[in-house]
Amino acid sequence: MPTHHPDDSLLLEYAAGSLGEAKALLVATHLALCPACRNAVRSGEAAGAALAFANETPETVSSPMPDVSGEVVEAPPAPSAVPAGLALPQPLRGYLGSPVAALPWSSVGLGLREYRLPEFKSTTAVRLLAIPAGRRMPRHTHEGEELTLVLQGSFSDVTGDYQRGDVATADGRIEHQPQAGAGEECLCLAVEDAPLRLTGVTGAVLTAAARARTLFGR
Numbered sequence: 001m002p003t004h005h006p007d008d009s010l011l012l013e014y015a016a017g018s019l020g021e022a023k024a025l026l027v028a029t030h031l032a033l034c035p036a037c038r039n040a041v042r043s044g045e046a047a048g049a050a051l052a053f054a055n056e057t058p059e060t061v062s063s064p065m066p067d068v069s070g071e072v073v074e075a076p077p078a079p080s081a082v083p084a085g086l087a088l089p090q091p092l093r094g095y096l097g098s099p100v101a102a103l104p105w106s107s108v109g110l111g112l113r114e115y116r117l118p119e120f121k122s123t124t125a126v127r128l129l130a131i132p133a134g135r136r137m138p139r140h141t142h143e144g145e146e147l148t149l150v151l152q153g154s155f156s157d158v159t160g161d162y163q164r165g166d167v168a169t170a171d172g173r174i175e176h177q178p179q180a181g182a183g184e185e186c187l188c189l190a191v192e193d194a195p196l197r198l199t200g201v202t203g204a205v206l207t208a209a210a211r212a213r214t215l216f217g218r
C-alpha cells in the first residue's frame with residue numbers, strides 16, 4: 001500500500017478532468033496502485049458533480065426539481081486495481097505499447113537508463129527511469145516541479161523512502177540525490193515541468209556531456 005501520495009490539489013484537478021495529460025498519466029497510474037487515492041478521487045468526482053449541479057441550477061428557477069437529464073460533467077474514470085503479478089499498471093502500459101525490456105532505452109551515464117515517452121515532446125518531459133540497485137543519482141534540483149512514481153524497486157532521498165506506488169514531489173526548494181534500494185533495479189515514471197538542474201561535480205560532467213551530445217547532433 002503506497003504511503004506517499006500525490007498532493008490533494010493534483011487529485012482534485014484529476015477528478016475535475018483539468019490536469020494536463022502528463023500529470024494525469026502519472027496520477028492515473030498511481031491510482032491503479034493506491035486504493036486510498038482511488039476512493040478520494042471517487043468522492044472528488046461526486047463532490048465535483050454535486051458542485052456542478054448546484055452551479056447549473058439558476059436561482060430564478062421555480063421548480064424545486066431542476067432538470068438533470070442534460071449535460072453531465074464527465075470526469076475521467078478512476079482506473080481499477082492492478083491484477084496481482086502484473087508488472088506495469090494501466091494506463092501506463094497502453095502508452096508504452098511494448099514490454100519494458102523491449103523499449104528503446106538510452107543510457108544517461110552512471111548506469112542509469114531512460115526512455116522518453118514520444119507522446120510528450122514539448123515542455124513537459126515524461127520518462128521512465130531505471131536506476132541500478134543501490135546506485136545514487138547525481139545531486140540535482142529542479143527548475144519546475146518533478147513527480148516521480150515508483151513502479152518497481154525503491155529509492156530514498158532526504159524527503160523519505162519510496163516504494164512501488166509511491167509518488168515523490170520535488171521542486172526548486174529541494175536539492176536531492178535519490179539512491180535506489182539494494183537488491184532490485186528501481187524503475188520510475190518521472191514527469192518534469194522543466195529540466196532538472198544538476199548541482200554536484202558528477203552533475204556538471206553529465207550536463208557538459210549532454211551539451212556536447214546536443215552540439216554534435218546526437
Ligand SMILES: [Zn+2]
Pocket residue numbers: 002004005006030034036037038
Ligand atoms: Zn495514493
